[in-house]
Amino acid sequence: MEIELTTPKSTAEKTVGEIVAADYRAAEVFNTYGIDFCCSGQRPLGEACVEQGAPLEEVLHELEQATQSAGGSVERYNEWEIDFLTDYIVNQHHAYAKQMIPRLREFAATVAGVHGDSHPETRTIAQLWHEASGELAAHMQKEELRLFPFIKRLVQGQKEGRPPAAPAFGSARELIQEMENDHEAVGDHLAQIETLSNSFTPPPDACNTYQTLYAYLAEFDASTKKHVHLENNILFPKTIELEEQLWRSAMDTATLDLRQIPPPQRHPLIFQTFENLEPGQSFVLVNDHDPKPLHYQFRFEREGQFTWEYLEQGPADWRVRVGRVAPES
Numbered sequence: 001m002e003i004e005l006t007t008p009k010s011t012a013e014k015t016v017g018e019i020v021a022a023d024y025r026a027a028e029v030f031n032t033y034g035i036d037f038c039c040s041g042q043r044p045l046g047e048a049c050v051e052q053g054a055p056l057e058e059v060l061h062e063l064e065q066a067t068q069s070a071g072g073s074v075e076r077y078n079e080w081e082i083d084f085l086t087d088y089i090v091n092q093h094h095a096y097a098k099q100m101i102p103r104l105r106e107f108a109a110t111v112a113g114v115h116g117d118s119h120p121e122t123r124t125i126a127q128l129w130h131e132a133s134g135e136l137a138a139h140m141q142k143e144e145l146r147l148f149p150f151i152k153r154l155v156q157g158q159k160e161g162r163p164p165a166a167p168a169f170g171s172a173r174e175l176i177q178e179m180e181n182d183h184e185a186v187g188d189h190l191a192q193i194e195t196l197s198n199s200f201t202p203p204p205d206a207c208n209t210y211q212t213l214y215a216y217l218a219e220f221d222a223s224t225k226k227h228v229h230l231e232n233n234i235l236f237p238k239t240i241e242l243e244e245q246l247w248r249s250a251m252d253t254a255t256l257d258l259r260q261i262p263p264p265q266r267h268p269l270i271f272q273t274f275e276n277l278e279p280g281q282s283f284v285l286v287n288d289h290d291p292k293p294l295h296y297q298f299r300f301e302r303e304g305q306f307t308w309e310y311l312e313q314g315p316a317d318w319r320v321r322v323g324r325v326a327p328e329s
Contacts, residue, residue, distance in 0.1 A: 011060055016048050017041025017233035021078045023067045027229070033059060038228035039180075039187040077230055082238050083155040085230065086148040093227035094140050100220055101133040107213040115210060119203060121196040122210075128196075129217075132189035136224075139182040147175050151235075154242050163246035163269070171272075172243045176236045183228045190221050247276050257286040259317075270294065274306065274322060282323030284311065290318055298322075 011019075016037040020026045030037045033054040040048070049056045077085065108126040116123045146169060153164035154172070169175045194200065200218035202211045256273050258266050273283055285291060290313070298306050307323035 011063075012046030012049075012056060013044050015042050015233075016045055017229070019045060019063070020229055021233045024075065024077065024226070024229075025066045026063055027226070029059065029062045029066050031225075032062070035059075036187075038225045038232055039184050041229065041233045078234055081155065082235055082242070083152045085235050086143075086151050089227065089230060089235070090144060090148065093223060093230075094144065096223055097136060097140065097220075097227075100216065101137060104129060104213070104216055104220065105133060107209060107216065111210050111213050114207070118205070125193050125196050128189050128193050132186050132193070135182060135189070136186050139179065139186065142175075142182075143179065147172070147179065147239075150175075151239050154239065154246065157246055158242060163243070163272075164265075172239050176240060180232060180236070183232060186224070187228065190224060193217060194221060247273075254282070255284045255286060259286060259288050267294065267297065270322075271301075274298075274302070274324065277324040279324050280326035282307065282321050285320045285322055287318045287320075288316070290314065291320055 016030060016035055018041075020030065020037045020041070027037060033049070034052050035048045035054065043051075045059070046056055048054075049059055077088075080088070108122075108129045112122045112126040146167070150164070150167050150172060157164040167175075197214055197217065200214040200221070202214045206214075256270065258270075261269065270285065277283065285294075295308055298308065305325050307321070307325060309321040309323075310319070311321055312319035
């Protein structure tokens, strides 16, 4: 996918994350100039160039050359369905990280033990790697157990025309903020390692293990940058957009039919729907029995904040209009 470079101004206003999301070949150009496109991908290109002291016109020219080259196939990550993208991230980046983390931990400890006196930075690198790898392992587990399954439920909800049950963690947006904070912490550690290792360049007296450690670290750093880019610049924004789209759709229809929803999912979905109401708005709840217990729960948790009006009271269907109280003017 070629990046539109109609005028320097239009491209300079795009974020670096958007540019790489459109064509990952742009990443190599940004790496050359030290422009962070993953953890700081929200910056406009012009601003990023100023911060790095990179000449904008030169960067634009190299971007045009890189993205118009015909060599090799280009993965269209931005065009993939987000549930498929989660599978790709797990099978490619998570699997690679899980394989390399213990190996690099062993190599870093060995190099620090042998070369620590003559190259004290290796001891700091070993400690930084221990911290970064621990943070990344915990981060991947949160994604695989919490965020990614919910993303799949969002996609399924899109097919079924309704939002999924509200997750225990509140919303995708809330958990994604936590994931982005994790990315920043891991990225800071890896950036320190890159600086201490002179961009993963082993010294002249480095043994084979020393050289291998730096080669592996360089490879891992590149993989992690791509991993974070796919999430921060593609997966996360699309997930938030889909979640909000499904809730807006539910509000537009103003009807929440519980009859086909499993009982354990009903109350979380009802309260999430209520939380998404603006003051003065309401929705109609449809059930196959009297939702009186729900009314008690609303009185206990939202006393003075809601309205409750029976529209139909059986025998087959029950309809209740639930509203959010508007503040008095």
